[in-house]
Amino acid sequence: MSRSKNCLPRFLDFFVCVLLAASCQSAWAQAAIASGAVRGIVADNSGAVIAGASVVLTSRDRGGSQTSTSNSAGIFVFPSQPVGLYTIEVTAPGFRKEIVEPVLVQVGQTTSVNTRLQPGSGSESVTVTGESPLSAD
Numbered sequence: 587m588s589r590s591k592n593c594l595p596r597f598l599d600f601f602v603c604v605l606l607a608a609s610c611q612s613a614w615a616q617a618a619i620a621s622g623a624v625r626g627i628v629a630d631n632s633g634a635v636i637a638g639a640s641v642v643l644t645s646r647d648r649g650g651s652q653t654s655t656s657n658s659a660g661i662f663v664f665p666s667q668p669v670g671l672y673t674i675e676v677t678a679p680g681f682r683k684e685i686v687e688p689v690l691v692q693v694g695q696t697t698s699v700n701t702r703l704q705p706g707s708g709s710e711s712v713t714v715t716g717e718s719p720l721s722a723d
Contacts, residue, residue, distance in 0.1 A: 643674055646673060684702075
């Protein structure tokens with residue numbers, strides 16, 4: 587009889603662990619679903635890619651920002667971003683700063699934002715504002 591009494595607490599411990607694992611897996615799945623990505627290419631006005639450009643993605647909903655740098659092919663990527671509206675600011679030495687807004691990140695989509703920087707000083711800027719948010723292609 588004492589053996590069956592010892593099994594019940596072990597079973598309950600096991601059952602609680604299974605429930606916790608299932609709830610954590612569900613939370614991870616929901617977080618993965620409620621996100622998208624932003625990707626783009628930084629080029630100059632002739633179409634030549636610009637490596638090493640600084641790209642800042644700022645959430646208009648939450649106010650936080652992240653920074654990326656364009657690679658040797660001019661590509662920048664912001665993976666797994668929460669759904670919402672963003673502003674992108676691109677800067678590179680010898681070029682005017684470009685601001686693109688609004689950029690819409692949608693569930694499970696990759697939004698493309700390709701920029702063409704104009705020659706000039708960093709204190710000058712070009713703002714590209716769309717009537718409706720830029721969204722996934």
